[in-house]
Amino acid sequence: MTLNIDRSNPDQFYRYKMPRLVAKVEGSGNGIKTVVANITEIAKSLDRPPAYPLKYFGYELGAQTMIDSKNDRYIVNGAHEAPRLQEMLDGFIKKFVLCQSCNNPETVLQVYPKKNTIKQNCAACGYSCMVDMKHKLTTYILKNPPAEVGEYGESKGKGKGKVKGRKGSGKEDEKNGGSKTNGAGDKAAPGSPTTETENPFDAPPPVDAVDGDEFDDDWGDEDTEQARKRTRKELTNGIKNLTTNDDLDKTEDERLDLFYEFVKKRKQGDQVDDKEILVEAERLEVKEKAPLILARVLLDTNMMKQIKDYRKVFLRFTAGNQRAQKYFLGGVEHIVGVAHSSELMPKAVVLFKELYDRDILEEEVLVDWYDKPTKKYVAKSIAEEIRKKVFPFIKWLKEAESETDESDEDDGIPLAPSAVNKAGGDVKGGNVVGTNNSKAATINGGPKVNGNGIGTNTPPTEEEDEEEVDIDAI
Structure with missing residues (x-):
């Protein structure tokens, strides 16, 4: 294989x-x-x-x-x-x-x-x-x-x-008319190694100088235009390498700024390559925090399309790395709640669901982010407002997981979280459709949210019913 x-x-x-x-x-x-x-x-x-x-x-x-x-x-x-x-x-x-x-x-x-x-x-x-x-x-x-x-x-x-x-x-x-000999003094076949060692990689290469001095086995002494071009390229690459080493002497914030400018130029030139961006992040040793920069540079009011277009870039950093996912969420909070609040805040729930559906963010990370608001990236009031918007989706994640655990205990048959909900709903096209059960908790509705963005057991009022979010309608 x-x-x-x-x-x-x-x-x-x-x-x-x-x-x-x-x-x-x-x-x-x-x-x-x-x-x-x-x-x-x-x-x-x-x-x-x-x-x-x-x-x-x-x-x-x-x-x-x-x-x-x-x-x-x-x-x-x-x-x-x-x-x-x-x-x-x-x-x-x-x-x-x-x-x-x-x-x-x-x-x-x-x-x-x-x-x-x-x-x-x-x-x-x-x-x-x-x-x-x-x-x-x-x-x-x-x-x-x-x-x-x-x-x-x-x-x-x-x-x-x-x-x-x-x-x-x-x-x-x-030159003296003798035949080539190996290390033992025996005649060697043409083209065969002339050393005693059995490993060809341990054998010293053939000697070109007869004066016993060391020499450079390269093109440095060639007096040709091609050699001069290669020399100039060599010097340029050497300077580039020195610059690379100097970058690592900078503080982490300075290296993140360098990464920000790198990604920004790539986006402006429509040259966003996932491998190239990953290599630069690793070179600057900022791979874990890079998703915070990626979210701020690559996402704007057209976020729904950009999530799809730059999915491979995001996955290079977030796949299997929950800390990187949390940094990415910090960048998303800034884009949704600060940079483009008027356009993206009403669509927050569908945007977060898209990030989940495309495997950029894991369920565990989303739930943990929701339960533990932070003022690190946005103001507390903005963090709470975002959580109110995405509450139906988070509640669906939590209850789908809970229902799965109950089903496992009852009949021992594991079910995917996306295939069940507390209302006994069905799954169509990736969206959960609930029944008329009064206890149903589908993604299109949910209990009242307190000031901390955490759901209570108080049923929604008529006014709140009018404000319920239908993901498919956004």
């Missing part, structure tokens, strides 16, 4: 795939170990040497690793379940495979040991940046730079980065 390389991307037609990680626990006691059975195939999909993800596991787990490339055995000491290693692989992919700009895995690592830096260049969008040098894996990569690799990581020739040469080896032997 294959998985998306970027597992945060739910697109079933995503073209970058990798095998699901297979791990086998062997041995017992102090000798117990985990063999990652298909790490070679995974590494091929990622275009990285198999040793890199294995070493990443070792550093993350604090465990020793063993690499036997000849027999294709890659081992991590200790017993580790495949799902846990799969999650760690996601971390490796995010840090060392995915492009930080376009999120594609079409990247190549360039290693410069003398400068103690590792660059990542994207073949898809051309973006170039430094990898996070804080992770311990970078030390291993600097010492074991990737060669130009082909199938299953076989060395095809010159490696990346800088290496030290040795006089009288390789090319000099050939």
Whole structure:
């Protein structure tokens, strides 16, 4: 079975795939170990040497690793379940495979040991940046730079980065009429590695210099127009990277302001891309609070349509993250109750229901938000007014859940909250239609709301009946 390389991307037609990680626990006691059975195939999909993800596991787990490339055995000491290693692989992919700009895995690592830096260049969008040098894996990569690799990581020739040469080896032997030899002094077949190591990724790349000095294996000395263009691009990307690092030195409020301006420009240019916005939020380390900004920038009087248009953007942040959903609700409160109150306040109930129906907000978060008003985003009076407007919907959520629990106890058959209500109503087109039962509590009506926005048991008066909200009529 294959998985998306970027597992945060739910697109079933995503073209970058990798095998699901297979791990086998062997041995017992102090000798117990985990063999990652298909790490070679995974590494091929990622275009990285198999040793890199294995070493990443070792550093993350604090465990020793063993690499036997000849027999294709890659081992991590200790017993580790495949799902846990799969999650760690996601971390490796995010840090060392995915492009930080376009999120594609079409990247190549360039290693410069003398400068103690590792660059990542994207073949898809051309973006170039430094990898996070804080992770311990970078030390291993600097010492074991990737060669130009082909199938299953076989060395095809010159490696990346800088290496030290040795006089009288390789090319000099050939110049003297001798044949190429391997580390043992035997004649080597043309194109075969010339080192003793069995792992091609541990082998130093061929030496181009005969004076023993270090050299840069790049295009820096080419006296061509193309080389000069590449140099200018390199310098530009370097400056961009320094700017990125400076951003993280700012306060959280300043970084949120930067994110606000970023999203605002994207909306003005009609270039709102969910992946790009997620990458920027993660870069600025404001992902959890980003929904507050997204609500204020992307939503206005046309909110009903915008919820649909920007659903993927919102879901990037709110799916499975209740704290992010609460920040998003704070932004929605501001839009509905302050920024566009006259247009959106009368429609509050249908707008909140739309956010729920499109899975942007969860039932538990909505109920908790309703029961615990806050003055953090809007004035108390505005918060209470919004809650009065959405009370029928919240009451329906609460009673649907209560009815579901009762049904489960009675007959043991679980029912979806949307399929029942206290009035014994039916569901048509996503709307709950109640009966004439006097105790019915449908989404089109509800008890009186006190000053705190909390429902009481007092039945609605005739005047209140006239003000009842019909979601479908809005």
